[in-house]
Amino acid sequence: xxxxxxxxxxxxxxxxxxxxxxxxxxxxxxxxxxxxxxxxxxxxxxxxxxxxxxxxxxxxxxxxxxxxxxxxxxxxxxxxxxxxxxxxxxxxxxxxxxxxxxxxxxxxxxxxxxxxxxxxxxxxxx
Numbered sequence: 001x002x003x004x005x006x007x008x009x010x011x012x013x014x015x016x017x018x019x020x021x022x023x024x025x026x027x028x029x030x031x032x033x034x035x036x037x038x039x040x041x042x043x044x045x046x047x048x049x050x051x052x053x054x055x056x057x058x059x060x061x062x063x064x065x066x067x068x069x070x071x072x073x074x075x076x077x078x079x080x081x082x083x084x085x086x087x088x089x090x091x092x093x094x095x096x097x098x099x100x101x102x103x104x105x106x107x108x109x110x111x112x113x114x115x116x117x118x119x120x121x122x123x124x125x126x
Contacts, residue, residue: 023097023112030120033113037090046124051087058125065122068103071114090114 035044043049058065076089095111 021097023099025099025112025115025119027116027119027123030116030118033117034120041087046121054121055124055126057121065125067118067122070118070121071110074114074117
């Protein structure tokens with residue numbers, strides 16, 4: 001029984017430990033993540049497949065890339081209560097160390113891989 005408590009304590013401390021990886025916010029890193037996690041449904045070129053074309057997000061938003069919306073969809077926050085959503089909630093996975101993102105004077109801790117994925121998707125807009 002003592003070993004179980006020790007193991008639980010170690011797991012709890014590990015879960016609270018900071019992520020020591022260096023955040024990579026680049027579109028290049030985002031492309032690697034995209035190919036691993038998204039290309040199977042959205043296509044290697046992000047133009048669709050069995051899922052929506054992701055290269056027209058800016059065009060659908062009056063020429064402005066909707067970064068916050070895109071990150072909330074990837075994370076799952078913007079789809080959480082939608083019963084027809086078939087896209088996985090990637091926010092339940094490890095999305096890298098968090099970085100502080102400033103928006104309108106407020107800062108929000110945001111996973112670095114989420115930012116990198118959005119940067120890649122912004123880079124493929126037509």
